[in-house]
Amino acid sequence: MHSMKEVVFKIKENKLIAKDVYRLVLLGDSKDITRPGTFVSLKIDNYYLRRPISVCDVNNNQLTLIYKVMGKGTNALTKMKQKINVLTNLGNGYDLKEAGKVNLLVGGGVGVPPLYYLAKALLKKKKKVIVVLGFNKKEEIFYVNEFKRLGVKVYVTTVDGSVGLKGFVTDAIKQIKFDQLFTCGPMPMLKAIHALKIKHAQYSLEERMGCGFGVCLGCTIQTKLGPSRVCTDGPVYKEEEIIW
Amino acid sequence: MVNTKVKLCGITLTNPIIAASGTFGYGVEFANLYDINCLGSFSFKGTTKEKRDGNPASRIAEGKNGILNSVGLQNPGIDRVIKQVIPVMKKIFHKPIMANVSGFSVEEYVECVKKLNRCPEIGWIEINVSCPNVHGGGMAFGTDPNMIAKVTRAVKKVSKKPIIIKLSPNVTDIVKMAKACEKAGADAISLINTIVGMRIDLKKRAPVLKNKFGGYSGDAIFPIALRMVYQVAHAVKIPVIGMGGISTAEDVIEMMLAGATAVEIGSANLVDPYVCPKIIKDLPKVMKQYKINSLDKIIGGCQ
Ligand SMILES: Cc1cc2nc3c(=O)[nH]c(=O)nc-3n(C[C@H](O)[C@H](O)[C@H](O)COP(=O)(O)OP(=O)(O)OC[C@H]3O[C@@H](n4cnc5c(N)ncnc54)[C@H](O)[C@@H]3O)c2cc1C
Ligand SMILES: Cc1cc2nc3c(=O)[nH]c(=O)nc-3n(C[C@H](O)[C@H](O)[C@H](O)COP(=O)(O)O)c2cc1C
Ligand code: FES
Numbered sequence: 001m002h003s004m005k006e007v008v009f010k011i012k013e014n015k016l017i018a019k020d021v022y023r024l025v026l027l028g029d030s031k032d033i034t035r036p037g038t039f040v041s042l043k044i045d046n047y048y049l050r051r052p053i054s055v056c057d058v059n060n061n062q063l064t065l066i067y068k069v070m071g072k073g074t075n076a077l078t079k080m081k082q083k084i085n086v087l088t089n090l091g092n093g094y095d096l097k098e099a100g101k102v103n104l105l106v107g108g109g110v111g112v113p114p115l116y117y118l119a120k121a122l123l124k125k126k127k128k129v130i131v132v133l134g135f136n137k138k139e140e141i142f143y144v145n146e147f148k149r150l151g152v153k154v155y156v157t158t159v160d161g162s163v164g165l166k167g168f169v170t171d172a173i174k175q176i177k178f179d180q181l182f183t184c185g186p187m188p189m190l191k192a193i194h195a196l197k198i199k200h201a202q203y204s205l206e207e208r209m210g211c212g213f214g215v216c217l218g219c220t221i222q223t224k225l226g227p228s229r230v231c232t233d234g235p236v237y238k239e240e241e242i243i244w
Numbered sequence: 245m246v247n248t249k250v251k252l253c254g255i256t257l258t259n260p261i262i263a264a265s266g267t268f269g270y271g272v273e274f275a276n277l278y279d280i281n282c283l284g285s286f287s288f289k290g291t292t293k294e295k296r297d298g299n300p301a302s303r304i305a306e307g308k309n310g311i312l313n314s315v316g317l318q319n320p321g322i323d324r325v326i327k328q329v330i331p332v333m334k335k336i337f338h339k340p341i342m343a344n345v346s347g348f349s350v351e352e353y354v355e356c357v358k359k360l361n362r363c364p365e366i367g368w369i370e371i372n373v374s375c376p377n378v379h380g381g382g383m384a385f386g387t388d389p390n391m392i393a394k395v396t397r398a399v400k401k402v403s404k405k406p407i408i409i410k411l412s413p414n415v416t417d418i419v420k421m422a423k424a425c426e427k428a429g430a431d432a433i434s435l436i437n438t439i440v441g442m443r444i445d446l447k448k449r450a451p452v453l454k455n456k457f458g459g460y461s462g463d464a465i466f467p468i469a470l471r472m473v474y475q476v477a478h479a480v481k482i483p484v485i486g487m488g489g490i491s492t493a494e495d496v497i498e499m500m501l502a503g504a505t506a507v508e509i510g511s512a513n514l515v516d517p518y519v520c521p522k523i524i525k526d527l528p529k530v531m532k533q534y535k536i537n538s539l540d541k542i543i544g545g546c547q
Pocket of ligand 2: 210217218264267290315372410436438460462465487488490508512
């Protein structure tokens with residue numbers, strides 16, 4: 001049982017790093033956060049519900065999150081500069097036991113952040129990591145250099161062809177040999193990856209949440225294993241568990 | 245020393261704080277955070293005769309200072325709750341638990357109540373006649389005084405436990421509903437359940453909730469809940485449990501002044517998982533501030 005924790009973090013940085021995309025660096029108790037693919041939920045001033053955001057990196061007592069301004073809440077988040085109340089250590093992350101010799105990490109847009117922490121964890125386990133990052137256009141690109149600095153091979157795809165391979169992440173995936181695929185991104189992208197009929201794949205899903213810790217049943221989806229709470233049973237699911 | 249004890253249908257609560265159905269699961273997640281025995285009690289997730297998967301996603305939307313849900317009574321069914329879940333709850337909570345029951349026919353309510361009679365862990369049965377999420381069934385019971393009386397009579401006839409009827413606010417005359425319950429033999433009334441609402445996604449030009457409508461709850465509904473509790477408490481002699489938008493010790497006292505014998509805390513648990521122990525810790529302080537020695541003395545104390 002991984003128990004969540006309520007932590008008031010100090011905001012060290014809340015900075016624009018790409019079009020509508022911000023990096024939020026928080027200082028505070030993060031020692032419980034050890035599993036890539038898990039998330040935290042942020043209390044934003046004047047908004048009732050917390051916002052779920054994936055762990056992008058954690059280092060001693062520094063927690064890094066990357067978020068895109070999608071609506072009013074995330075827009076208000078860009079203005080927070082001092083402190084923030086966070087529920088940490090939420091969800092089940094990627095299953096690292098399933099990692100193969102060569103692991104392909106595929107991120108689309110703001111699905112990229114959790115893969116950074118995942119890449120670090122896999123490298124620590126001496127696993128080979130290849131990364132495919134998909135964006136719409138040049139202005140939206142972030143973290144390519146951060147991944148490169150980890151020493152992994154990075155493929156970038158853009159829909160308009162302004163950087164890297166022109167097209168979708170699937171166009172890159174088709175060119176790569178790997179044993180296990182880990183992905184996070186918008187549903188159309190996940191469905192396109194599913195259509196490639198990859199046997200060993202783990203997908204991080206999104207759903208609107210009431211609590212984020214398993215009590216409200218607001219985030220339930222149907223899976224092959226029955227109804228499942230994305231916040232506590234997910235957000236990562238295996239290919240064979242998802243009803244596509 | 246101030247006294248926070250209240251008595252609900254013959255059972256003493258160490259304090260009037262009860263976690264509300266649907267916002268506390270079966271207590272397990274909260275028991276990982278704090279000792280839930282600090283609560284007066286908790287009402288577990290709405291249970292039906294058969295297992296229900298609930299409504300399709302998305303089931304959650306946000307309103308100003310509140311939440312809309314269209315969960316649709318997802319639960320494993322009464323048999324599994326009794327066999328598998330109650331033994332778990334018993335380990336983490338050592339006071340009488342409140343069972344919450346929903347149904348789509350009078351017979352379903354009766355069957356669940358009969359089964360719960362055999363569970364010594366259950367102190368009260370809260371009958372939800374008000375869930376706005378289920379087409380045809382739940383809504384009709386809670387909005388028709390004759391139907392509500394019929395359900396009340398039927399469950400009272402078989403129940404060995406105190407029966408609390410939980411009212412829907414989605415009616416024109418809440419007092420009429422409460423009186424119908426009292427006349428039919430209810431031991432207590434709890435209110436309010438969620439208020440039917442909706443949100444529309446501007447980009448998609450479509451409802452945020454897949455179910456279109458959902459129940460609104462949280463801070464925003466407190467004044468509405470307070471008014472309804474006040475009206476009902478003045479119209480009936482049986483105890484009233486007040487809920488809707490409570491998130492502080494001050495709210496608890498306000499609700500009790502309006503006539504509530506105990507209160508339930510719902511949505512606040514979702515956004516602040518420690519809200520119940522915080523309220524319980526604050527209560528004595530706030531009582532002193534308002535010169536209250538004994539909470540049970542202020543019930544209905546609004547002039
Ligand atoms: C497990 C998980 C991890 C996530 N990780 C990230 C991340 O690392 N970076 C990032 O930019 N985004 C991430 N998201 C998406 C992010 O939570 C939403 O973009 C954000 O909640 C939108 O809030 P808003 O106030 O701007 O939008 P609004 O539309 O104003 O929000 C209204 C309500 O809908 C909810 N909501 C809206 N969109 C989503 C969505 N896509 N998923 C879940 N709830 C939503 C909000 O939380 C809020 O309750 C993640 C979502 C989940 C479920
Ligand atoms: C996610 C959610 C699920 C709920 N499920 C139930 C339920 O199963 N049975 C029930 O009687 N009430 C249910 N309720 C209603 C609450 O118990 C409570 O009556 C209502 O939310 C108002 O109180 P609040 O404003 O403190 O949340 C639910 C509320 C929420 C937010
Ligand atoms: S968001 Fe409440 S159970 Fe998942």
